Amino acid sequence: MYLGIDIGGTFIKYALIDEENKVIKKWKKETKLKETKDEFYDYLCEGLDKYEYEAIGISAPGVIDSNSNILSKAAENVQIMYGTNVNLEVSKRLKKKVATINDAKAAGYCEFLLGNGKGTRSSVYFIIGTGIGGCVCDSQGVIQGVNGMAGEFSGIALSKDKDKPQFWASVASIPALVRIYNEKANENLKYGTEVCKKYLNNEETAIKAMEEWVDNICLCFYNIILFINPEVICLGGGISEEDWFIDLVKERFTNMENPFLEICTTKIKRCLYGNDANLLGAVLYLRRENN
CATH class of the missing domain: 3.30.420.40 (ATPase, nucleotide binding domain)
Structure with missing residues (x-):
């Protein structure tokens, strides 16, 4: 035990x-x-x-x-x-x-050995929460890097603007979803679940916010694919347990028109063990x- x-x-x-x-x-x-x-x-x-x-x-x-x-x-x-x-x-x-x-x-190591990354030679785990948790695996398991920083997706920089720096966590985390919605709706929601509820109720602003946020996630996936080209990217975090969310990510990713995606075979799945x-x-x- x-x-x-x-x-x-x-x-x-x-x-x-x-x-x-x-x-x-x-x-x-x-x-x-x-x-x-x-x-x-x-x-x-x-x-x-x-x-x-x-x-x-x-x-x-x-x-x-x-x-x-x-x-x-x-x-x-x-x-x-x-x-x-x-x-x-x-x-x-x-x-x-x-x-x-x-x-x-x-989480990634669990999925690599037991879950939806089992048997793969290369896999990435993208955990959506207050930040973006990340894990990259090869056929041997977790790639740690020299100081353990490999897979720290939250801190990947999108902008060097000192007044308003942008990172993956700034655009693809749950707080990012809430911010995108609040800016569009001029509201002050606090939780991602509130935005999801509005989205599922077909509120127009929530639909636009959700699609923009999911597009940000897909852009992160695109960059991961260009660097690592894994067999699978597994989504984790509470929202990944929702079928509609996984379906939306797959749909938006499939419709991206970035270079090389026409030959991309990377699969997008949810983490199995939640x-x-x-x-x-x-x-x-x-x-x-x-x-």
Whole structure:
């Protein structure tokens, strides 16, 4: 039995996972803002010594190097992790072996081994949320890069304008969808689900906003294809569980008229494992590291 931990900006999710990759027990708690890293890791590990498990696989946000050092800041509630060594902090509290991987890479690794990237020689995982999580795999698994930055799609630059810099996260994340709609409708919506509801109710402004946003996602895919030319791009994040969204992305991508797309064979799919992908991917990574 293994313990999987998925550290997010809103919730910390936990799961006990067996040798057959079956989730035996799953629970979560709110991610609370802590003043010190010791308070944060104490809270993370609180109560975990009462369970039976062999080792711990952790999925965490931000750039993480091969030694589990957190090299970049993420959401406010987890920024205290910046500059810490996750394996060291957790292992000294729980006395277990620990392996830590970036959250999007955990999801991608799960899909690569078990999901819609299984059996491919090249695959990309595009996780849509408050930013854009990314993971690139070859036939051997996750490509980390020298410092663990490979696949950090959120930070890919579209503009160097110092007053209003544009990145992939600026145009293709859920907050980007909300911004596009608000600018068109002169409203002040806060959540992507609100825009989706209006879109599904055939509101004209929502339809225009959704199509512009999906076109931005497709442009990201086009750039990925030119650089990597993967066999498959898998979409993740909550919205990827909606059939209408996957269908719309495929339709808008098929109708793009950019160079080379007429010979492109890259398939677009959703991630198969949804909300469990990070937890499963972290444990799969742990087992690989322990072998």
